[in-house]
Amino acid sequence: MxxxxxxxxVRVKGEIAVWFSSLGLALGLVMIVALLGIIAxxxxxxxxxxxxxxxxxxxxxxxxxGNRSAIAGVITSQQNKSGNKSLTNPTEPVExxxxxxxxxxxxxFSYKYFDQSAIQEVxxxxxxxxxxxxxxxxAIAYPVSITYANGDTVLADDPHFxxxxxALIQECHDRREKIRDLEYNxxxxxxxxxxxxxxxxxxxxxKSELTDSDRxxxxxxxxxxxxxxxxFETLAAQARGLREHQESSKLLYRLASGEEVTLxxxxxxxxxxxxxxxxxxxxxxxxxxxxGFLIDEPREANxxxxxxxxxxxxxxxxxxxxxxxxxxGVLAAIYLREYANDGFFVRSVRIAINNLAGVPSIVFxxxxxxxxVYFVGGTIDQLFFSLKLPTPTFGTGGIIWASLTLALMTxxxxxxxxxxxxxxxxxxxxxxxxxxxxSKWQTIQRVVLPASAPGILTGMILAMxxxxxxVAPLMLVGVVKIAPSLPIDDxxxxxxxxxKFMHLGFHIYDLGFQSPDSEASxxxxxxxxxxxxxxIVMLNLVAIMIRNRLRRKYKTATF
Amino acid sequence: xxxxxxxxxxxxxxxxxxxxxxxxxNYIAVKDYNFWYGKAKxxxxxxxxxxxxxxxxxxxxxxxxxxxxxxxFNRMNDxxxxxxxxxxxxxxxxxxxxxxxxxxxxxxxIGMVFQKSNPFPKSIYENVVYSLRVAGKNKKSLLxxxxxxxxxxxxxxxxxxxxxxxxxxxxxxxQMQRLCIARAIANEPEVIxxxxxxxxxxPVATAKVEELINELKQKYxxxxxxxxxxxxARVSDKTAFFFLGKLIEYNDTKEIFLNPQNEQTExxxxxxxx
Numbered sequence: 001m002x003x004x005x006x007x008x009x010v011r012v013k014g015e016i017a018v019w020f021s022s023l024g025l026a027l028g029l030v031m032i033v034a035l036l037g038i039i040a041x042x043x044x045x046x047x048x049x050x051x052x053x054x055x056x057x058x059x060x061x062x063x064x065x066g067n068r069s070a071i072a073g074v075i076t077s078q079q080n081k082s083g084n085k086s087l088t089n090p091t092e093p094v095e096x097x098x099x100x101x102x103x104x105x106x107x108x109f110s111y112k113y114f115d116q117s118a119i120q121e122v123x124x125x126x127x128x129x130x131x132x133x134x135x136x137x138x139a140i141a142y143p144v145s146i147t148y149a150n151g152d153t154v155l156a157d158d159p160h161f162x163x164x165x166x167a168l169i170q171e172c173h174d175r176r177e178k179i180r181d182l183e184y185n186x187x188x189x190x191x192x193x194x195x196x197x198x199x200x201x202x203x204x205x206x207k208s209e210l211t212d213s214d215r216x217x218x219x220x221x222x223x224x225x226x227x228x229x230x231x232f233e234t235l236a237a238q239a240r241g242l243r244e245h246q247e248s249s250k251l252l253y254r255l256a257s258g259e260e261v262t263l264x265x266x267x268x269x270x271x272x273x274x275x276x277x278x279x280x281x282x283x284x285x286x287x288x289x290x291x292g293f294l295i296d297e298p299r300e301a302n303x304x305x306x307x308x309x310x311x312x313x314x315x316x317x318x319x320x321x322x323x324x325x326x327x328x329g330v331l332a333a334i335y336l337r338e339y340a341n342d343g344f345f346v347r348s349v350r351i352a353i354n355n356l357a358g359v360p361s362i363v364f365x366x367x368x369x370x371x372x373v374y375f376v377g378g379t380i381d382q383l384f385f386s387l388k389l390p391t392p393t394f395g396t397g398g399i400i401w402a403s404l405t406l407a408l409m410t411x412x413x414x415x416x417x418x419x420x421x422x423x424x425x426x427x428x429x430x431x432x433x434x435x436x437x438x439s440k441w442q443t444i445q446r447v448v449l450p451a452s453a454p455g456i457l458t459g460m461i462l463a464m465x466x467x468x469x470x471v472a473p474l475m476l477v478g479v480v481k482i483a484p485s486l487p488i489d490d491x492x493x494x495x496x497x498x499x500k501f502m503h504l505g506f507h508i509y510d511l512g513f514q515s516p517d518s519e520a521s522x523x524x525x526x527x528x529x530x531x532x533x534x535x536i537v538m539l540n541l542v543a544i545m546i547r548n549r550l551r552r553k554y555k556t557a558t559f
Numbered sequence: 560x561x562x563x564x565x566x567x568x569x570x571x572x573x574x575x576x577x578x579x580x581x582x583x584x585n586y587i588a589v590k591d592y593n594f595w596y597g598k599a600k601x602x603x604x605x606x607x608x609x610x611x612x613x614x615x616x617x618x619x620x621x622x623x624x625x626x627x628x629x630x631x632f633n634r635m636n637d638x639x640x641x642x643x644x645x646x647x648x649x650x651x652x653x654x655x656x657x658x659x660x661x662x663x664x665x666x667x668x669i670g671m672v673f674q675k676s677n678p679f680p681k682s683i684y685e686n687v688v689y690s691l692r693v694a695g696k697n698k699k700s701l702l703x704x705x706x707x708x709x710x711x712x713x714x715x716x717x718x719x720x721x722x723x724x725x726x727x728x729x730x731x732x733x734q735m736q737r738l739c740i741a742r743a744i745a746n747e748p749e750v751i752x753x754x755x756x757x758x759x760x761x762p763v764a765t766a767k768v769e770e771l772i773n774e775l776k777q778k779y780x781x782x783x784x785x786x787x788x789x790x791x792a793r794v795s796d797k798t799a800f801f802f803l804g805k806l807i808e809y810n811d812t813k814e815i816f817l818n819p820q821n822e823q824t825e826x827x828x829x830x831x832x833x
Contacts, residue, residue, distance in 0.1 A: 426675075426677065428673055428675050428677040429677045429679065431635060431638070431671075431673065432671070432673060432677050432679070432739070432742075433679065433689070433693075434635065434638070434666065435633060435635065435666055435669075435670070435671035435673075435743070436666070436667075436670075436689050436690035436693060436742065436743075436746070437663050437664070437666045437667035437690050437693060437694060437746065438663075438689070438690075438693040439663055439693070442693045446679070446689075446692070446693070447679050447680070450679075450680050450681070451679075451680045553680070553726060
């Protein structure tokens with residue numbers, strides 16, 4: 001009986017431990033799910049077209065609006081006011097509404113709080129229009145009329161109004177593309193030619209004595225330059241002409257508060273009537289917003305438009321980092337695990353590697369700046385790009401330096417994982433290989449490495465997850481707020497290692513903390529965060545799929 | 560650590576200045592051989608000779624040193640740090656410790672089959688031709704020929720000829736062990752070492768491997784370590800009984816099992832101890 005009682009006690013103790021440990025897991029899960037849930041909800045709801053309301057206000061109770069008695073906007077939050085309680089009854093909470101009112105050009109702000117007591121009437125007029133503009137964010141207003149360049153007008157109640165506006169916006173969009181093509185490709189190509197002429201001239205002029213052939217080429221350069229400059233002028237004039245054309249037709253609209261505004265169609269990207277949309281109409285706008293976010297370039301200091309350059313930059317940087325870190329880490333692990341004698345030196349190296357994983361990432365950033373950018377990049381500039389100096393080519397932040405800095409930061413993760421993977425390859429399999437007359441290196445190369453490939457890939461996945469989300473070191477070695485061009489494009493040599501790039505993580509920081517209107521950029525912060533998480537998950541999924549394929553291929557013996 | 564390199568050794572005639580004339584009877588000869596793992600002495604003054612193209616079985620309780628001796632024939636114990644020896648082992652008249660012989664070329668002459676079948680994470684075909692690949696022989700026609708010959712010799716050809724490109728892990732346990740045997744004989748070794756090759760196999764697979772051993776001894780000299788007395792009796796021509804690192808008795812298999820001279824041997828083979 002006594003034994004039984006003891007057994008029972010032991011069992012109960014175990015159960016408490018089970019509850020306790022499951023509590024830990026549950027807590028972690030709740031936190032992760034909550035975090036992801038908040039990000040996903042806020043990130044996705046940014047794109048959903050919400051209804052627009054018109055408020056009739058008691059002007060005596062609202063500040064900062066002058067004598068405007070009506071205003072239209074999207075309700076973004078309804079909350080109890082903190083601080084200033086109601087004067088008549090201090091304990092009673094006062095509800096206030098936050099509205100996105102848009103029209104920043106007219107109001108000077110785009111978000112505004114209203115006390116509920118100031119709101120006399122709420123309505124959802126069907127005629128309200130949301131305009132996505134090139135400047136000052138969205139406008140929320142009633143359309144009045146379109147004026148064409150030749151003076152024709154179409155009124156808002158005309159049945160052809162929507163289609164005319166759409167056609168005009170499309171026309172301006174096409175023209176905008178044309179301007180972009182002119183400026184980026186054709187004028188860009190001429191600029192490149194002019195730059196190479198300048199370098200050629202510099203090269204000749206730096207010689208101590210000029211020969212006749214030098215003088216000849218100098219005059220040729222001068223000729224070429226005049227030729228290029230004149231074609232530059234022609235193209236620039238073309239672009240100017242197109243730009244002026246963008247301003248030719250106008251839209252007149254009236255705000256809910258009564259002001260009338262004229263806007264040239266060239267400044268409008270798209271429009272929709274939020275209160276006229278059915279469910280499918282809203283879904284189609286939602287999809288359009290998401291696609292625009294993914295493939296467009298940012299506008300207005302990144303607070304509007306898409307994040308394509310940042311997605312691309314993050315992707316390319318993570319890829320370059322993985323390409324750099326994996327061979328480096330695996331070679332180090334092979335030496336440590338297979339060749340080095342386990343002595344004081346190897347033990348200290350191991351400790352150093354583990355500690356390296358704990359060094360703050362900004363320290364790696366500073367090291368990257370000093371070593372990669374200034375020392376390595378500076379040396380490359382001196383050796384190969386000396387003509388361009390003092391303008392640095394590689395001697396300034398660039399995607400290659402950012403990738404290498406992150407590779408350095410994540411190399412401990414790869415070394416540790418690869419070492420474990422190598423250690424888990426059975427002794428029997430190594431001995432079999434040696435017994436077949438293979439040398440040690442042949443054994444490692446042909447048997448041990450393939451068998452440990454899945455484990456090595458696990459290390460790479462961890463490194464990617466850590467590297468892709470890192471921001472601090474990147475700010476020192478190549479990330480910028482707005483990059484004029486992508487690190488990979490259709491211009492020779494296609495991959496531009498020296499270019500600065502945009503990064504989703506930095507984009508989040510920049511939008512959230514460096515932007516002039518944090519209220520306006522908050523939705524973008526959530527959307528970008530969601531996107532960064534999705535991108536990292538996708539990169540990891542690809543790596544995991546590769547790993548599983550390798551596992552199936554190299555699965556170890558069953559006994 | 561070990562001195563593995565990929566250089567080929569000199570031709571056999573020039574390897575050793577004092578070539579003993581190997582006879583059929585002393586093809587493998589162990590002379591005054593002692594062996595230590597660090598400070599622990601595991602083999603004591605061994606002297607024995609193993610005949611060519613015969614099967615010699617090494618038996619004895621666990622920890623008696625039989626596997627250690629087997630692993631010394633192809634210098635696998637070189638991998639163990641602080642292992643050292645005194646005395647000599649000759650195979651075909653050449654000392655395996657001759658400084659002129661590279662470990663790698665020694666191992667090319669000696670195939671080994673381990674207790675656990677451990678195919679490489681490669682296809683069946685690549686497993687068989689592995690020893691040729693590492694020797695730098697990559698001619699397709701040669702590899703195909705060797706693969707078929709070895710798999711036929713290991714009695715596996717008919718079972719795998721249509722799936723040579725599949726992973727070696729798709730085979731059953733017995734097939735895997737026969738694949739390891741095919742791998743060990745692909746390089747045409749002179750000696751095959753077998754370290755309890757059937758201990759992880761079911762009786763049917765064991766019978767197949769034993770049959771195979773009987774076939775292989777037409778061509779190869781085989782040394783086998785086994786815990787299975789019946790197996791030793793079935794497959795071997797000579798049997799050596801080890802106890803605590805010493806060679807207790809060594810004789811024709813028939814003699815050891817039917818007429819053991821030593822009390823310990825008798826106790827062990829009759830199953831009264833060990």
